[in-house]
Amino acid sequence: MVKVTFIEHSGTQHTVEAKPGDSLMQTAQNHSIPGIDADCGGACACATCHVFVADEWIARLPPVSGNEDAMLDVVEERRRGSRLSCQLHADASLDGIVVSLPASQR
Amino acid sequence: MSAEPIEETMRAFDHTAPAQMNDPYAMYEAFRTRCPVGRSGQHGGFFVVSRYESVKKVFEDYSTFSSTQGVGIPPHPYQMFPIDLDPPLQTKFRRVLNRRFTPEAVATKRDEIQRVIDALIDDFIETGSADLAAQLVRPLLPRIVLPLLGVPSEARQQMSEWIEYMTRGRATDMPGVIKAGEDITMFLGGLVARRRSAPPVDDVLGAMLEAQIDGRPFSDDEILRTLLIILFGGLDTTSAVMLESLLHLARHPQDKERLKSGATPWSLAIEELVRYTSPIQGLRRTVTQDTRIEGQDLKAGDWVFGLHGSANRDEAVFERAAQCVLERQPNPHVAFGSGAHICLGRNLARLEIEILLKTVLERFGDYEVAADFAPEYLVGEARGMKSLPVRFVPAQRSAWLDAKRRFTAEDTSSRP
Ligand code: HEM
Ligand code: FES
Numbered sequence: 214m215v216k217v218t219f220i221e222h223s224g225t226q227h228t229v230e231a232k233p234g235d236s237l238m239q240t241a242q243n244h245s246i247p248g249i250d251a252d253c254g255g256a257c258a259c260a261t262c263h264v265f266v267a268d269e270w271i272a273r274l275p276p277v278s279g280n281e282d283a284m285l286d287v288v289e290e291r292r293r294g295s296r297l298s299c300q301l302h303a304d305a306s307l308d309g310i311v312v313s314l315p316a317s318q319r
Numbered sequence: 320m321s322a323e324p325i326e327e328t329m330r331a332f333d334h335t336a337p338a339q340m341n342d343p344y345a346m347y348e349a350f351r352t353r354c355p356v357g358r359s360g361q362h363g364g365f366f367v368v369s370r371y372e373s374v375k376k377v378f379e380d381y382s383t384f385s386s387t388q389g390v391g392i393p394p395h396p397y398q399m400f401p402i403d404l405d406p407p408l409q410t411k412f413r414r415v416l417n418r419r420f421t422p423e424a425v426a427t428k429r430d431e432i433q434r435v436i437d438a439l440i441d442d443f444i445e446t447g448s449a450d451l452a453a454q455l456v457r458p459l460l461p462r463i464v465l466p467l468l469g470v471p472s473e474a475r476q477q478m479s480e481w482i483e484y485m486t487r488g489r490a491t492d493m494p495g496v497i498k499a500g501e502d503i504t505m506f507l508g509g510l511v512a513r514r515r516s517a518p519p520v521d522d523v524l525g526a527m528l529e530a531q532i533d534g535r536p537f538s539d540d541e542i543l544r545t546l547l548i549i550l551f552g553g554l555d556t557t558s559a560v561m562l563e564s565l566l567h568l569a570r571h572p573q574d575k576e577r578l579k580s581g582a583t584p585w586s587l588a589i590e591e592l593v594r595y596t597s598p599i600q601g602l603r604r605t606v607t608q609d610t611r612i613e614g615q616d617l618k619a620g621d622w623v624f625g626l627h628g629s630a631n632r633d634e635a636v637f638e639r640a641a642q643c644v645l646e647r648q649p650n651p652h653v654a655f656g657s658g659a660h661i662c663l664g665r666n667l668a669r670l671e672i673e674i675l676l677k678t679v680l681e682r683f684g685d686y687e688v689a690a691d692f693a694p695e696y697l698v699g700e701a702r703g704m705k706s707l708p709v710r711f712v713p714a715q716r717s718a719w720l721d722a723k724r725r726f727t728a729e730d731t732s733s734r735p
Contacts, residue, residue, distance in 0.1 A: 252417070256379035258406045258659035259413065280382065283407040287414060319418040 215303040219246050219264075220313040231303035237312065238262040238299035248314040255299035260284040261319070264312040266294040266301075274301060290315060325349055329357035332367055334392070334601055334624070340698035343600065344641065347629035356615040362392050365603065365622035366615065371633035371653070373612055377604055377625040379658035381405045384604035384623060386660065391700055392603050392624060396493065397485075397500045399548035400541055406659045412545060415530040415537075416663055419467075419523050425667045428467065432671055435462045436678050437717040444683060447713040451565055452706045456558045456675070463671065464553045468546055469524030470510065478503070482550055507543045515539075523549065549664065557668045559598035559703030561675050566707060567592065567643050568676070569688040574645050579680055588645040589669050594652035595643040600628035600702050602656075627653050628702070682720070686711040 214230040217240055221227075231240040241249045253259035257280050266274065271294050277285070281300050285291050298312065328349065334340055350357060350369040357367050368377055377384045385405050389395055395403075401412035418424065439459055443449040461479050465472060484499040511524065519525050527542045537545075568575045577583040606621040617623065631652045632640040655662035662668070679686070686709040695705045 252413075252661050253379070253658050254661070256381075256658040258379065258381055258410070259661075260407075260410050261417075280406075284410060287407050287410045289414075319414070319421065 215305065215308045215310075217303065217307070218309075218311040219248075220311065221246070221248050222314050222316045231307075233304055235303050236299045237264065237301045237303065237310075238297075240303060241298065248318070249298060250318040251299060253299075257281055257284060257297060257300055260287045260297065262298045263288045263315055263318060264296055264298045265292065265315070266296050267311040267313070268294065270294075270307075270310050270312075273306065288315070289317075325353040326357065329354050329367060330360040332357075332359040333361040335362075335699050337696070337698050340600070340702055341696050343628060343702075344632055347626060347632060350626075351629060351633060356613040359624070363622075365392060365624050366617060367601075368612065368623060368625045369629040370613070371630040371636045374625040374627065374630035374653060375657050376612065377623055378602075378653070378656060378660070381659050383607055383610050384625075385607045386604060388605035390602045390604070392622065393493075396497050397504070397547070398544060399551070400544040402548045402552070402660060409659055411532050412541075413659075413663070415526060415532070416523070416545070416549075419526055420663050420666055422666045425670050428463065428667070429670065429674065431466075432463055432674050433678065435459060436675055437682075437720065440678065440682055441716040444714050444716060448708070448710045450706050450708050451679075452558070452562055452704060455679075456561045456707075457554075459675070460554045460557055460671070463667075464550065467522060467667075468549055469514065469520060469522035470507075470546070470550075474506065477506075478550070482554060485551070503547070504543055507546055508539060511539045511542050511546075552662070553664045553667070555697070555701040555703050556598040557664075557671055559701065560593050560596045560668070560672055562704040562707050563596040564592040564672065564676055565679065565686075565709075566688060566692075566694060566704065567595070568680075569686060569709065571643075574643075575680065575684065577645065578676070579684065583645045585673050585677070586669075587648055587650070589672055590650045590652065591643060591645050591647045592672065593654045593668075594631045594637075594647070594650060597628040597631045597652075597654045598701050598703055599654065599656070600698075600700060601626040602700055627656070682717075683711040683714055 215233060216228060217231045217237060218226060218228045219241055227244065227246050229240060229244045231237065236255055238249055238251050238255055242251060250261035252261045274296065277296070278300070281297050284297060285295050288295065328346060332339065339346060347369055350367065355370045355373060359365055359367055368374055386403055387405055389403055401409040404412065436459060439455050443454050449455065461475050465475055465478065470478060481499045481503040485496055514524055514528060519529065524542065524546065527537050527545060530537060578585065578588060601624045604623050604625065606617045606619055606623060608619050610617050631654055634640050636651065655665045688707065688709055692708070696702050697705055
């Protein structure tokens with residue numbers, strides 16, 4: 214199991230177990246964590262699953278693909294650490310990752 | 320049909336042909352099992368994709384299956400936004416529109432929807448019979464969607480006629496469709512121009528006038544093409560589900576009872592009624608780069624028609640797929656689409672359907688459909704019942720009902 218911590222915009226923290234292979238978006242949905250809309254269901258096509266990855270984790274993630282980069286350009290408040298959570302898949306190397314959520318995905 | 324080789328059936332496939340689409344489900348099953356990707360020779364030729372997994376792939380992989388060449392067959396003469404765009408441009412429109420259509424945002428329309436439904440029912444409830452398509456469902460939806468968009472209600476009748484023409488006439492009267500399109504765009508263009516110089520109003524048009532895209536305001540043309548699809552998208556589709564649901568409940572009294580008693584949650588029932596109806600039977604994408612699906616090679620420029628109506632009956636995903644099982648859960652149907660273009664109005668549609676069905680059950684829940692009634696459908700990308708004649712015990716107009724509702728202060732939670 215892989216531990217993932219989601220921090221809502223309000224500051225509420227949720228530390229949950231992700232199934233290896235699941236995306237962080239799916240993990241959030243499986244645990245009913247509010248704040249990730251994920252309208253497109255993980256097709257990297259809606260930009261409503263935006264998260265901010267904590268600094269120390271940024272470099273440990275797979276690179277941003279062309280599609281993800283284009284979608285991230287659409288979100289409000291893109292910054293260092295901005296990723297689409299449907300494009301990040303849980304595996305042992307991400308055990309302990311911390312991501313926080315923007316004020317709104319809409 | 321089984322006598323004919325499947326390739327023949329496939330070559331003749333035409334979603335605009337009433338003879339095929341009045342009841343297309345046996346044909347779809349044959350496609351799924353014997354020809355999951357085939358080629359129709361109609362309308363210039365196009366590939367037809369029928370299995371759930373492949374339909375999802377077509378609608379999710381927008382880099383390979385693009386919407387920018389249009390999503391109808393035959394092509395719609397008028398480009399609309401965001402439906403005829405791909406991400407990321409499409410996403411920029413959705414960011415402005417989505418917040419007007421969240422469950423919370425549409426819930427604020429609940430009282431207004433209730434009022435419109437009650438008023439339409441008042442017009443026939445004392446007579447004991449009605450065509451629920453002509454007298455309730457079709458007049459209802461423009462009364463809700465037009466004010467939400469910002470189109471004045473005086474224009475309602477004219478708008479409804481234009482829309483009817485544009486959605487139905489493409490296969491038969493293209494010049495007429497183009498004329499109706501010109502009329503409607505003239506009208507909406509004038510409206511947008513007037514609103515630019517008027518004080519801001521809290522509706523979809525108002526939101527677009529205030530919003531920015533790529534650091535500049537939306538153009539009149541962009542706004543108009545957006546208003547158009549919201550208009551088109553929300554009428555035939557929602558009315559199809561309402562009518563199919565009303566017919567289903569008339570024929571399945573035990574389902575009606577379970578809804579009335581609360582044994583079946585409305586949220587589950589509505590998803591199932593939407594899956595079972597699948598008002599959008601299929602939509603087109605255009606291949607951008609050579610690819611392969613279910614072993615079939617596709618070339619850049621090919622048209623692909625993904626069948627939502629077939630995907631939603633795929634036994635690989637839905638047990639007893641041909642049956643309407645109101646408590647079905649999970650229900651990963653694709654009736655609202657899948658991927659980037661997932662229906663903007665889905666929360667509004669769910670709310671409208673819920674209020675309509677609840678109100679009918681409350682006010683004339685004993686309605687009956689003749690035993691020999693055989694539904695006929697308007698067909699095309701969207702498929703919906705033409706008429707639904709019913710009889711019921713005449714009841715009173717709604718003045719007394721308002722009072723009763725105030726006392727019972729029912730639950731108003733509508734979240735699916
Ligand atoms: C049960 C009712 C409805 C069904 C089954 C339905 C179905 C669909 C489907 C399948 C799509 C995807 C189109 C594509 O992939 O190209 C779609 C998109 C859309 N729908 Fe609906 N719809 C319904 C109700 C509504 C309502 C009530 C509205 C608005 C008032 C609406 C507005 C739209 C718009 C604007 C789009 C385009 C979204 C985009 O391209 O990003 N729909 N709908
Ligand atoms: S869920 Fe749509 S982009 Fe991630």
